[in-house]
Amino acid sequence: MGEDLCKILITEDEISSRLDELAAAIDRDYEGKEILVLGILKGAVMVMADLARKMHTPLTMDWMAVSSYGSGTKSSGVVRILKDLETDLEGKHVLIVEDIIDSGLTLSWLKANLESRGPASVEIATLLRKPDATTVDIHVEYVGFDIPNEFVVGYGLDYAEKYRNLPFVGTLAPHVYGG
Template structure:
């Protein structure tokens, strides 16, 4: 797998440090709300790519929280978004009146995340914020306000730390650019 990587963008150590910084900021931002409301945050992971990020992020947040998962697809096995969004697995938790933080692996086109945020807003949460590990620099990206951004990254096909190409490379401990001849 490593031989398919053109360059490493973010090392395992850089990712761990940035995730810890995001977790500390979330702890600071939500401490009063959690105390006031008497209930924790609901972290929502978009499967499968964001599961690793959410697991690491959850361990750095020093507040009560619940973890839940949605599976939403707009990619298939291609390198570009298909534009068609489908919910494959919905939340198990009740989120009405609760603070939701969507843990997203990468904000690319924004099509999937735009759909997800509208869907979650219809469930009347107290608030919804986005924590994305990566935000690609693209002109066509939907306008999405991400309160927590790990790294800005180039508009290249990247894999590792949960990000895949055709379900491969998710288990790389770093984030790297996939060689064009591989996809």
Template sequence: MTVEMSVMISTEEIQAKVKQLGELINAHYAQSEKELVLIGLLRGSVIFMADLCRCIAKPHELDFMTVSSYGRSTVSSGEVKILKDLDGEIRGKDVLVVEDIIDSGNTLSKVLEVLKTRGPNSIELCTLVSKPSRREIDLDVRFLGFEVEDRFIVGYGLDYDQKYRHLPFIGEIGL
């Protein structure tokens, strides 16, 4: 299969945005005495979260969940499966959920529903990319990187069939 790709968000733009998000997160949690836990949704968030956590001054834990709603498709199925749950406890802690992209909001809504039952002090959302035109569920995203149109994008953690995550930029692919 031949894939055509054009750069949508450059490496430099991503680096600047991650630094900016880190500064906003630092300011938000500066006065909190609670422990901070960053929860990355695997696999897409891993690259973003690795860069972001180095921009957060407050000591914090990292944990991960694996959830799926895409499979091998370019469109969310709407069915959310939790494939790997957290390893640590979040009761009484400040939780920052780190996501690569928010599309329909269905996946993240399910994750938030599960996390809220575990008694965290607070839960906030941070996403690198949002597609507001695709949103089916309204979510309060406190830390937002980029809003994009409804295009299929890859790179910087975003994939198509587990490929292209390694790209240092975000590109639009034409299949």
């Protein structure tokens, strides 16, 4: 990736260690319950796979794809469901797994949409959160890392569908995205 990256923000080992801690907290909070772990495509694939493997709580998985970005680096605020769930949420404990929370607009809309489907509970787990970028008040129960408001890639996060396969989270050089 060479000159495309400015620096490594969070190493592969730091991510793995923090996911161990999040999995332990989730297992404790959902003891005696079964949960539906809901990954948000495409970015949450890495986080959800690694987190689910570290958890001991009985779980099922499903995926949604929502979009509010288009090809830019800022949220448009308009949310579209590109792939909906295959699971009925009635009475289920739902854990949304995200790669990153920027403005929170998409996630706020998504949580309200899911809550309207009759689940027992809906909570959120995210690897990354940008507190300085958040524009809506949304409770996130499980946060891996709070990071600065920089453009990051790796570990599922992309720019123009590239860099998802990096095993760490790094900051993307502004010349790559015109920032």
